[in-house]
Amino acid sequence: MNNAVAEQKPILECRDLRKAFGAFEVLRSISFEMQAGVVLSVIGASGSGKSTLLRCLNYLEQPSSGVVFLDGEPIGLRRQADGGLKPDSPANIARMRAQIGMVFQQFNLWPHMSALENVIEAPRQVKGLKRAEAIEIGRHYLGKVNLLDKADAYPARLSGGQQQRVAIARALAMQPKVMLFDEATSALDPELTGEVLDVMRALAEEGTTMVVVTHEMRFARDVSDRVMFLHQGVIEEDGAPAQVFGNPASERCRAFLSSVAH
Amino acid sequence: MLDNFNRFVIPNLGLFMDGLTITVRICAIAFAMAVVMGAIACLIRLYVPVLRYFAIAYIEFSRATPIIVQLLWVNYVWPELFGFPKSVEWAGIIALAIQSSGYLAETFRSGIEGLARGQVEAGLAVGMTRAVAFRRIVAPQAVLVMAPSIINQFAVVVKASTLVSIIAIPDLMYDALKVVNQWFEPIEVLTSVAVLYILTIFALSATAKRVADHFRGKYGLDAQA
Numbered sequence: 001m002n003n004a005v006a007e008q009k010p011i012l013e014c015r016d017l018r019k020a021f022g023a024f025e026v027l028r029s030i031s032f033e034m035q036a037g038v039v040l041s042v043i044g045a046s047g048s049g050k051s052t053l054l055r056c057l058n059y060l061e062q063p064s065s066g067v068v069f070l071d072g073e074p075i076g077l078r079r080q081a082d083g084g085l086k087p088d089s090p091a092n093i094a095r096m097r098a099q100i101g102m103v104f105q106q107f108n109l110w111p112h113m114s115a116l117e118n119v120i121e122a123p124r125q126v127k128g129l130k131r132a133e134a135i136e137i138g139r140h141y142l143g144k145v146n147l148l149d150k151a152d153a154y155p156a157r158l159s160g161g162q163q164q165r166v167a168i169a170r171a172l173a174m175q176p177k178v179m180l181f182d183e184a185t186s187a188l189d190p191e192l193t194g195e196v197l198d199v200m201r202a203l204a205e206e207g208t209t210m211v212v213v214t215h216e217m218r219f220a221r222d223v224s225d226r227v228m229f230l231h232q233g234v235i236e237e238d239g240a241p242a243q244v245f246g247n248p249a250s251e252r253c254r255a256f257l258s259s260v261a262h
Numbered sequence: 263m264l265d266n267f268n269r270f271v272i273p274n275l276g277l278f279m280d281g282l283t284i285t286v287r288i289c290a291i292a293f294a295m296a297v298v299m300g301a302i303a304c305l306i307r308l309y310v311p312v313l314r315y316f317a318i319a320y321i322e323f324s325r326a327t328p329i330i331v332q333l334l335w336v337n338y339v340w341p342e343l344f345g346f347p348k349s350v351e352w353a354g355i356i357a358l359a360i361q362s363s364g365y366l367a368e369t370f371r372s373g374i375e376g377l378a379r380g381q382v383e384a385g386l387a388v389g390m391t392r393a394v395a396f397r398r399i400v401a402p403q404a405v406l407v408m409a410p411s412i413i414n415q416f417a418v419v420v421k422a423s424t425l426v427s428i429i430a431i432p433d434l435m436y437d438a439l440k441v442v443n444q445w446f447e448p449i450e451v452l453t454s455v456a457v458l459y460i461l462t463i464f465a466l467s468a469t470a471k472r473v474a475d476h477f478r479g480k481y482g483l484d485a486q487a
Contacts, residue, residue, distance in 0.1 A: 090391055097387060097388070104383070104384065106378070108380035109384070110385075111482075112403055122390065125390060154482045171388065
Protein backbone atom coordinates (compact mmCIF):
# COMPACT_ATOMS: atom_id res chain seq x y z
CA MET A 1 0.00 0.00 0.00
CA ASN A 2 2.85 2.25 0.95
CA ASN A 3 4.81 2.03 -2.23
CA ALA A 4 1.98 2.73 -4.62
CA VAL A 5 1.45 6.19 -3.23
CA ALA A 6 4.98 6.95 -2.10
CA GLU A 7 5.56 9.71 -4.63
CA GLN A 8 2.45 11.73 -3.80
CA LYS A 9 2.51 14.72 -1.52
CA PRO A 10 1.68 13.83 2.09
CA ILE A 11 -1.92 13.90 3.28
CA LEU A 12 -0.71 14.72 6.77
CA GLU A 13 2.45 16.44 7.86
CA CYS A 14 3.78 17.52 11.26
CA ARG A 15 6.52 20.08 11.24
CA ASP A 16 8.46 20.57 14.46
CA LEU A 17 5.38 20.09 16.61
CA ARG A 18 5.79 20.97 20.27
CA LYS A 19 3.32 20.98 23.10
CA ALA A 20 3.90 21.98 26.69
CA PHE A 21 1.46 22.06 29.57
CA GLY A 22 3.00 24.68 31.81
CA ALA A 23 6.62 23.73 32.28
CA PHE A 24 5.97 20.14 31.29
CA GLU A 25 6.90 19.38 27.69
CA VAL A 26 4.64 16.63 26.41
CA LEU A 27 5.75 16.78 22.79
CA ARG A 28 9.24 17.80 21.80
CA SER A 29 9.79 18.51 18.17
CA ILE A 30 7.65 15.97 16.40
CA SER A 31 8.10 15.93 12.64
CA PHE A 32 6.79 13.38 10.20
CA GLU A 33 4.94 13.02 6.93
CA MET A 34 2.27 10.53 6.07
CA GLN A 35 0.86 9.45 2.72
CA ALA A 36 -2.79 8.86 1.95
CA GLY A 37 -3.95 5.29 2.43
CA VAL A 38 -1.40 4.54 5.11
CA VAL A 39 -2.30 3.09 8.49
CA LEU A 40 0.04 4.54 11.09
CA SER A 41 0.04 3.09 14.59
CA VAL A 42 1.46 5.17 17.40
CA ILE A 43 2.65 3.18 20.39
CA GLY A 44 4.41 4.06 23.60
CA ALA A 45 4.04 4.04 27.36
CA SER A 46 1.40 6.08 29.17
CA GLY A 47 2.50 9.69 29.28
CA SER A 48 4.69 9.36 26.21
CA GLY A 49 2.55 11.99 24.46
CA LYS A 50 0.74 9.80 21.94
CA SER A 51 -2.75 11.02 22.78
CA THR A 52 -1.57 14.62 22.91
CA LEU A 53 0.00 14.18 19.49
CA LEU A 54 -3.28 12.85 18.11
CA ARG A 55 -5.22 15.70 19.67
CA CYS A 56 -2.82 18.21 18.15
CA LEU A 57 -3.41 16.71 14.72
CA ASN A 58 -7.01 17.97 14.69
CA TYR A 59 -6.25 21.00 16.83
CA LEU A 60 -8.35 19.86 19.79
CA GLU A 61 -5.10 20.61 21.52
CA GLN A 62 -3.39 23.75 20.30
CA PRO A 63 0.30 23.08 19.66
CA SER A 64 2.71 25.32 21.54
CA SER A 65 4.66 25.64 18.31
CA GLY A 66 5.01 23.88 15.02
CA VAL A 67 2.41 23.23 12.36
CA VAL A 68 0.21 20.37 11.22
CA PHE A 69 -0.67 20.33 7.54
CA LEU A 70 -3.65 18.46 6.19
CA ASP A 71 -3.38 17.97 2.47
CA GLY A 72 -0.94 20.88 2.35
CA GLU A 73 -3.16 23.24 4.34
CA PRO A 74 -2.01 24.34 7.80
CA ILE A 75 -4.47 23.63 10.62
CA GLY A 76 -5.26 26.41 13.04
CA LEU A 77 -3.10 28.84 11.12
CA ARG A 78 -3.60 30.79 7.96
CA ARG A 79 -1.03 31.69 5.34
CA GLN A 80 -0.51 35.40 4.93
CA ALA A 81 0.34 37.11 1.67
CA ASP A 82 3.94 37.47 2.85
CA GLY A 83 4.16 33.71 3.47
CA GLY A 84 3.91 34.01 7.26
CA LEU A 85 1.32 32.20 9.34
CA LYS A 86 -1.19 33.72 11.72
CA PRO A 87 -3.94 32.20 13.90
CA ASP A 88 -6.97 31.13 11.92
CA SER A 89 -10.62 31.88 12.64
CA PRO A 90 -12.71 29.39 14.66
CA ALA A 91 -14.89 28.82 11.59
CA ASN A 92 -11.86 27.83 9.49
CA ILE A 93 -10.50 25.60 12.23
CA ALA A 94 -13.90 23.89 12.35
CA ARG A 95 -13.81 23.51 8.56
CA MET A 96 -10.44 21.78 8.79
CA ARG A 97 -11.57 19.54 11.64
CA ALA A 98 -14.56 18.45 9.57
CA GLN A 99 -12.05 16.74 7.26
CA ILE A 100 -10.48 14.76 10.08
CA GLY A 101 -12.43 12.01 11.80
CA MET A 102 -11.73 11.24 15.42
CA VAL A 103 -12.68 8.27 17.57
CA PHE A 104 -12.29 8.74 21.31
CA GLN A 105 -11.38 6.31 24.04
CA GLN A 106 -14.62 7.12 25.87
CA PHE A 107 -16.75 7.00 22.67
CA ASN A 108 -18.34 10.37 23.52
CA LEU A 109 -21.58 9.56 21.78
CA TRP A 110 -24.28 12.12 22.42
CA PRO A 111 -26.70 10.38 24.79
CA HIS A 112 -29.75 12.43 23.82
CA MET A 113 -29.55 11.25 20.21
CA SER A 114 -30.18 7.82 18.76
CA ALA A 115 -27.38 5.98 16.97
CA LEU A 116 -28.57 7.26 13.59
CA GLU A 117 -29.04 10.80 14.89
CA ASN A 118 -25.49 10.73 16.23
CA VAL A 119 -24.23 9.75 12.80
CA ILE A 120 -26.25 12.27 10.78
CA GLU A 121 -25.72 15.18 13.18
CA ALA A 122 -22.51 16.48 11.63
CA PRO A 123 -23.56 15.96 7.99
CA ARG A 124 -26.71 17.94 8.84
CA GLN A 125 -25.25 20.67 11.07
CA VAL A 126 -21.80 21.03 9.57
CA LYS A 127 -22.23 20.12 5.92
CA GLY A 128 -25.82 21.34 5.83
CA LEU A 129 -27.13 18.24 4.08
CA LYS A 130 -30.86 17.65 3.79
CA ARG A 131 -32.26 15.18 6.30
CA ALA A 132 -33.05 12.48 3.74
CA GLU A 133 -29.59 12.76 2.23
CA ALA A 134 -27.92 12.63 5.63
CA ILE A 135 -30.00 9.61 6.65
CA GLU A 136 -28.91 7.78 3.52
CA ILE A 137 -25.27 8.43 4.38
CA GLY A 138 -25.88 7.63 8.03
CA ARG A 139 -27.48 4.29 7.25
CA HIS A 140 -24.65 3.46 4.88
CA TYR A 141 -22.03 3.93 7.57
CA LEU A 142 -24.08 2.27 10.31
CA GLY A 143 -24.28 -0.68 7.94
CA LYS A 144 -20.54 -0.56 7.53
CA VAL A 145 -20.08 -1.05 11.27
CA ASN A 146 -22.83 -3.69 11.31
CA LEU A 147 -25.25 -1.72 13.40
CA LEU A 148 -28.07 -0.91 11.03
CA ASP A 149 -30.46 -2.78 13.30
CA LYS A 150 -29.55 -0.43 16.18
CA ALA A 151 -30.16 2.77 14.21
CA ASP A 152 -32.95 3.91 16.53
CA ALA A 153 -31.33 2.80 19.80
CA TYR A 154 -30.03 5.41 22.22
CA PRO A 155 -26.39 5.06 23.35
CA ALA A 156 -27.32 4.06 26.91
CA ARG A 157 -28.96 0.95 25.48
CA LEU A 158 -25.87 -0.09 23.52
CA SER A 159 -22.87 -2.05 24.72
CA GLY A 160 -19.49 -0.36 24.82
CA GLY A 161 -18.41 -2.09 21.64
CA GLN A 162 -21.58 -1.03 19.86
CA GLN A 163 -21.19 2.54 21.09
CA GLN A 164 -17.66 2.68 19.80
CA ARG A 165 -18.75 1.35 16.41
CA VAL A 166 -21.46 4.03 16.23
CA ALA A 167 -18.74 6.56 17.08
CA ILE A 168 -16.67 5.25 14.18
CA ALA A 169 -19.67 5.54 11.87
CA ARG A 170 -20.23 9.08 13.12
CA ALA A 171 -16.68 10.03 12.20
CA LEU A 172 -16.84 8.25 8.82
CA ALA A 173 -20.10 9.97 7.89
CA MET A 174 -18.16 13.19 7.35
CA GLN A 175 -16.05 11.33 4.80
CA PRO A 176 -12.83 12.60 6.34
CA LYS A 177 -9.43 12.54 4.70
CA VAL A 178 -7.84 11.03 7.79
CA MET A 179 -9.27 9.01 10.68
CA LEU A 180 -7.73 9.38 14.12
CA PHE A 181 -8.25 6.67 16.74
CA ASP A 182 -7.40 7.58 20.33
CA GLU A 183 -7.07 4.27 22.19
CA ALA A 184 -10.39 3.26 20.73
CA THR A 185 -10.52 -0.07 22.56
CA SER A 186 -8.92 0.85 25.90
CA ALA A 187 -12.23 1.57 27.67
CA LEU A 188 -13.82 -1.66 26.48
CA ASP A 189 -14.22 -4.96 28.26
CA PRO A 190 -11.76 -7.42 26.73
CA GLU A 191 -14.50 -9.47 25.05
CA LEU A 192 -15.76 -6.35 23.24
CA THR A 193 -12.49 -5.13 21.76
CA GLY A 194 -12.65 -7.67 18.94
CA GLU A 195 -15.72 -6.24 17.23
CA VAL A 196 -14.19 -2.74 17.22
CA LEU A 197 -10.79 -3.95 16.00
CA ASP A 198 -12.54 -5.88 13.22
CA VAL A 199 -14.19 -2.69 12.00
CA MET A 200 -10.88 -0.85 12.14
CA ARG A 201 -9.17 -3.68 10.27
CA ALA A 202 -11.83 -3.55 7.56
CA LEU A 203 -11.34 0.19 7.19
CA ALA A 204 -7.60 -0.29 6.91
CA GLU A 205 -8.08 -2.87 4.17
CA GLU A 206 -10.25 -0.43 2.22
CA GLY A 207 -7.37 2.01 2.17
CA THR A 208 -8.64 4.46 4.80
CA THR A 209 -5.89 6.76 6.00
CA MET A 210 -5.62 6.13 9.72
CA VAL A 211 -3.56 7.28 12.68
CA VAL A 212 -4.12 4.80 15.47
CA VAL A 213 -2.93 5.42 19.01
CA THR A 214 -3.15 2.01 20.56
CA HIS A 215 -2.07 -0.44 23.22
CA GLU A 216 -3.14 -3.32 20.96
CA MET A 217 0.27 -4.49 19.80
CA ARG A 218 -1.16 -7.21 17.63
CA PHE A 219 -3.25 -4.67 15.76
CA ALA A 220 -0.25 -2.38 15.38
CA ARG A 221 1.88 -5.22 14.05
CA ASP A 222 -0.65 -6.96 11.83
CA VAL A 223 -2.75 -4.14 10.42
CA SER A 224 -0.60 -1.03 10.18
CA ASP A 225 1.75 -0.08 7.38
CA ARG A 226 3.88 1.96 9.69
CA VAL A 227 4.53 2.03 13.42
CA MET A 228 5.81 4.94 15.43
CA PHE A 229 7.16 4.56 18.97
CA LEU A 230 6.93 7.65 21.14
CA HIS A 231 9.02 8.16 24.25
CA GLN A 232 8.78 11.31 26.37
CA GLY A 233 7.44 13.34 23.50
CA VAL A 234 10.01 12.26 20.96
CA ILE A 235 9.70 9.84 18.04
CA GLU A 236 12.15 7.12 19.04
CA GLU A 237 11.36 4.64 16.33
CA ASP A 238 9.47 4.96 13.07
CA GLY A 239 9.21 2.29 10.45
CA ALA A 240 7.46 -0.74 9.05
CA PRO A 241 5.90 -2.99 11.70
CA ALA A 242 8.25 -5.84 10.88
CA GLN A 243 11.24 -3.64 11.59
CA VAL A 244 9.85 -1.88 14.68
CA PHE A 245 8.62 -5.10 16.26
CA GLY A 246 11.29 -7.40 14.89
CA ASN A 247 14.42 -5.36 15.11
CA PRO A 248 13.98 -1.98 16.76
CA ALA A 249 16.99 0.33 16.64
CA SER A 250 16.04 2.07 19.85
CA GLU A 251 16.85 0.34 23.10
CA ARG A 252 13.86 1.99 24.76
CA CYS A 253 11.55 0.66 22.08
CA ARG A 254 12.93 -2.80 22.62
CA ALA A 255 12.38 -2.48 26.39
CA PHE A 256 8.86 -1.17 25.89
CA LEU A 257 7.92 -4.00 23.55
CA SER A 258 9.19 -6.63 25.92
CA SER A 259 7.40 -4.98 28.86
CA VAL A 260 4.04 -5.11 27.09
CA ALA A 261 4.76 -8.76 26.23
CA HIS A 262 2.22 -9.21 23.46
CA MET B 263 -64.09 23.56 63.76
CA LEU B 264 -66.36 22.62 60.88
CA ASP B 265 -68.48 25.56 61.88
CA ASN B 266 -65.54 27.94 61.59
CA PHE B 267 -64.60 26.32 58.31
CA ASN B 268 -68.08 27.00 56.97
CA ARG B 269 -68.04 30.55 58.24
CA PHE B 270 -64.58 31.74 57.24
CA VAL B 271 -63.31 29.54 54.47
CA ILE B 272 -66.27 28.61 52.28
CA PRO B 273 -67.62 32.15 51.81
CA ASN B 274 -64.12 33.38 50.97
CA LEU B 275 -63.24 30.66 48.48
CA GLY B 276 -63.87 33.09 45.62
CA LEU B 277 -61.49 35.55 47.22
CA PHE B 278 -58.87 32.85 47.74
CA MET B 279 -59.17 31.75 44.14
CA ASP B 280 -58.58 35.34 43.02
CA GLY B 281 -55.53 35.40 45.29
CA LEU B 282 -54.32 32.08 43.94
CA THR B 283 -54.70 33.39 40.38
CA ILE B 284 -52.48 36.34 41.24
CA THR B 285 -49.98 34.07 42.98
CA VAL B 286 -49.76 31.80 39.95
CA ARG B 287 -49.51 34.72 37.55
CA ILE B 288 -46.76 36.41 39.53
CA CYS B 289 -44.83 33.18 39.91
CA ALA B 290 -45.16 32.18 36.26
CA ILE B 291 -43.97 35.54 34.94
CA ALA B 292 -41.23 35.84 37.56
CA PHE B 293 -39.98 32.34 36.85
CA ALA B 294 -40.00 32.83 33.08
CA MET B 295 -37.97 36.01 33.54
CA ALA B 296 -35.67 34.25 35.99
CA VAL B 297 -34.94 31.47 33.47
CA VAL B 298 -33.99 34.00 30.79
CA MET B 299 -32.00 36.21 33.17
CA GLY B 300 -30.35 33.21 34.79
CA ALA B 301 -29.38 31.77 31.41
CA ILE B 302 -27.89 35.08 30.30
CA ALA B 303 -25.99 35.52 33.59
CA CYS B 304 -24.72 31.95 33.39
CA LEU B 305 -23.57 32.24 29.77
CA ILE B 306 -21.81 35.52 30.44
CA ARG B 307 -20.15 34.07 33.52
CA LEU B 308 -18.93 31.06 31.57
CA TYR B 309 -18.01 32.50 28.21
CA VAL B 310 -17.57 36.29 28.17
CA PRO B 311 -14.15 37.46 29.41
CA VAL B 312 -14.31 40.76 31.41
CA LEU B 313 -18.12 40.92 31.63
CA ARG B 314 -18.10 37.71 33.58
CA TYR B 315 -17.12 39.57 36.75
CA PHE B 316 -20.33 41.58 36.51
CA ALA B 317 -22.27 38.36 36.08
CA ILE B 318 -20.60 36.87 39.14
CA ALA B 319 -21.37 40.01 41.15
CA TYR B 320 -25.00 39.89 40.02
CA ILE B 321 -25.37 36.19 40.84
CA GLU B 322 -23.78 36.56 44.26
CA PHE B 323 -25.81 39.65 45.05
CA SER B 324 -29.10 38.08 44.05
CA ARG B 325 -28.44 34.97 46.10
CA ALA B 326 -27.01 36.69 49.13
CA THR B 327 -29.80 39.20 49.78
CA PRO B 328 -32.98 38.08 51.54
CA ILE B 329 -36.03 38.07 49.31
CA ILE B 330 -37.83 40.47 51.64
CA VAL B 331 -35.02 43.01 51.30
CA GLN B 332 -35.15 42.71 47.51
CA LEU B 333 -38.93 43.12 47.54
CA LEU B 334 -38.77 46.32 49.56
CA TRP B 335 -35.77 47.55 47.63
CA VAL B 336 -37.35 47.07 44.21
CA ASN B 337 -40.70 48.40 45.41
CA TYR B 338 -39.48 51.53 47.19
CA VAL B 339 -36.03 52.32 45.83
CA TRP B 340 -36.29 51.46 42.13
CA PRO B 341 -39.12 53.89 41.39
CA GLU B 342 -36.96 56.67 42.87
CA LEU B 343 -33.84 55.61 41.01
CA PHE B 344 -35.15 54.30 37.71
CA GLY B 345 -38.76 55.43 37.51
CA PHE B 346 -40.13 51.90 37.47
CA PRO B 347 -41.75 49.47 38.30
CA LYS B 348 -45.03 51.31 38.14
CA SER B 349 -47.09 48.74 40.06
CA VAL B 350 -46.54 46.68 43.19
CA GLU B 351 -47.25 43.55 41.19
CA TRP B 352 -44.33 44.23 38.86
CA ALA B 353 -42.14 45.06 41.82
CA GLY B 354 -42.97 41.66 43.29
CA ILE B 355 -42.35 39.92 39.98
CA ILE B 356 -38.99 41.62 39.46
CA ALA B 357 -37.80 40.90 42.99
CA LEU B 358 -38.73 37.24 42.72
CA ALA B 359 -37.13 37.03 39.28
CA ILE B 360 -33.88 38.59 40.46
CA GLN B 361 -33.48 36.18 43.33
CA SER B 362 -34.41 33.09 41.35
CA SER B 363 -32.24 34.06 38.40
CA GLY B 364 -29.19 33.92 40.66
CA TYR B 365 -29.96 30.42 41.80
CA LEU B 366 -30.89 29.29 38.29
CA ALA B 367 -27.67 30.75 36.86
CA GLU B 368 -25.71 28.55 39.24
CA THR B 369 -27.90 25.55 38.45
CA PHE B 370 -27.32 26.07 34.73
CA ARG B 371 -23.60 26.46 35.29
CA SER B 372 -23.31 23.21 37.21
CA GLY B 373 -25.35 21.46 34.50
CA ILE B 374 -23.07 22.77 31.78
CA GLU B 375 -19.82 22.23 33.65
CA GLY B 376 -20.92 18.80 34.81
CA LEU B 377 -21.16 17.66 31.23
CA ALA B 378 -18.16 15.57 30.27
CA ARG B 379 -15.60 17.56 28.28
CA GLY B 380 -15.62 14.81 25.68
CA GLN B 381 -19.18 15.65 24.70
CA VAL B 382 -18.18 19.04 23.30
CA GLU B 383 -14.92 17.69 21.90
CA ALA B 384 -16.84 15.11 19.92
CA GLY B 385 -18.79 17.98 18.39
CA LEU B 386 -15.69 20.04 17.65
CA ALA B 387 -13.98 16.99 16.17
CA VAL B 388 -16.68 16.58 13.51
CA GLY B 389 -16.33 20.23 12.59
CA MET B 390 -18.92 21.98 14.74
CA THR B 391 -18.24 25.50 15.94
CA ARG B 392 -18.53 26.07 19.68
CA ALA B 393 -21.89 27.76 19.20
CA VAL B 394 -23.36 24.80 17.30
CA ALA B 395 -21.91 22.36 19.83
CA PHE B 396 -23.50 24.36 22.62
CA ARG B 397 -26.90 24.47 20.95
CA ARG B 398 -27.01 20.88 19.76
CA ILE B 399 -25.05 19.02 22.43
CA VAL B 400 -24.58 20.99 25.64
CA ALA B 401 -27.90 22.77 26.08
CA PRO B 402 -30.27 19.81 25.54
CA GLN B 403 -28.30 17.57 27.87
CA ALA B 404 -27.87 20.23 30.51
CA VAL B 405 -31.61 20.92 30.56
CA LEU B 406 -32.28 17.23 31.00
CA VAL B 407 -29.82 16.90 33.85
CA MET B 408 -31.02 20.07 35.52
CA ALA B 409 -34.74 19.44 35.16
CA PRO B 410 -35.27 18.39 38.81
CA SER B 411 -33.38 21.43 40.14
CA ILE B 412 -35.27 23.75 37.81
CA ILE B 413 -38.61 22.35 38.94
CA ASN B 414 -37.49 22.71 42.52
CA GLN B 415 -36.62 26.34 41.88
CA PHE B 416 -40.16 27.00 40.68
CA ALA B 417 -41.50 25.59 43.95
CA VAL B 418 -39.12 27.93 45.78
CA VAL B 419 -40.55 30.87 43.82
CA VAL B 420 -44.11 29.90 44.74
CA LYS B 421 -43.15 29.69 48.39
CA ALA B 422 -41.19 32.94 48.35
CA SER B 423 -44.12 34.64 46.63
CA THR B 424 -46.08 34.51 49.90
CA LEU B 425 -43.92 37.43 50.98
CA VAL B 426 -45.17 39.76 48.26
CA SER B 427 -48.22 40.39 50.44
CA ILE B 428 -46.07 42.76 52.48
CA ILE B 429 -45.96 45.23 49.60
CA ALA B 430 -49.76 44.90 49.35
CA ILE B 431 -50.04 42.60 46.34
CA PRO B 432 -53.38 40.83 46.84
CA ASP B 433 -52.03 37.32 46.38
CA LEU B 434 -53.37 34.24 48.13
CA MET B 435 -51.40 34.93 51.32
CA TYR B 436 -52.58 38.53 51.40
CA ASP B 437 -56.21 37.49 51.12
CA ALA B 438 -55.77 34.87 53.81
CA LEU B 439 -54.23 37.37 56.22
CA LYS B 440 -57.02 39.80 55.46
CA VAL B 441 -59.65 37.27 56.49
CA VAL B 442 -57.67 36.23 59.55
CA ASN B 443 -57.29 39.83 60.71
CA GLN B 444 -60.96 40.45 60.18
CA TRP B 445 -62.17 37.64 62.44
CA PHE B 446 -59.11 36.58 64.39
CA GLU B 447 -59.79 32.96 63.53
CA PRO B 448 -56.53 31.77 61.97
CA ILE B 449 -56.75 28.00 62.30
CA GLU B 450 -59.12 27.01 59.50
CA VAL B 451 -58.17 29.82 57.15
CA LEU B 452 -54.41 29.38 57.34
CA THR B 453 -54.70 25.59 57.19
CA SER B 454 -56.86 25.81 54.08
CA VAL B 455 -54.45 28.24 52.47
CA ALA B 456 -51.53 25.97 53.29
CA VAL B 457 -53.36 23.13 51.57
CA LEU B 458 -53.92 25.31 48.50
CA TYR B 459 -50.18 26.07 48.34
CA ILE B 460 -49.31 22.42 48.76
CA LEU B 461 -51.70 21.38 45.99
CA THR B 462 -50.39 24.05 43.64
CA ILE B 463 -46.76 23.10 44.15
CA PHE B 464 -47.52 19.40 44.05
CA ALA B 465 -49.50 19.64 40.80
CA LEU B 466 -46.69 21.60 39.29
CA SER B 467 -43.83 19.35 40.29
CA ALA B 468 -45.79 16.23 39.38
CA THR B 469 -46.38 17.52 35.85
CA ALA B 470 -42.81 18.63 35.41
CA LYS B 471 -41.46 15.39 36.80
CA ARG B 472 -43.56 13.39 34.36
CA VAL B 473 -42.21 15.36 31.44
CA ALA B 474 -38.63 14.95 32.67
CA ASP B 475 -39.10 11.23 33.31
CA HIS B 476 -40.48 10.79 29.83
CA PHE B 477 -37.30 12.13 28.26
CA ARG B 478 -35.00 10.34 30.66
CA GLY B 479 -36.79 7.09 29.84
CA LYS B 480 -36.60 7.82 26.13
CA TYR B 481 -32.82 8.28 26.27
CA GLY B 482 -32.35 5.37 28.65
CA LEU B 483 -31.07 7.65 31.37
CA ASP B 484 -33.50 6.55 34.11
CA ALA B 485 -30.71 4.95 36.08
CA GLN B 486 -29.06 8.32 36.60
CA ALA B 487 -32.18 10.06 37.90
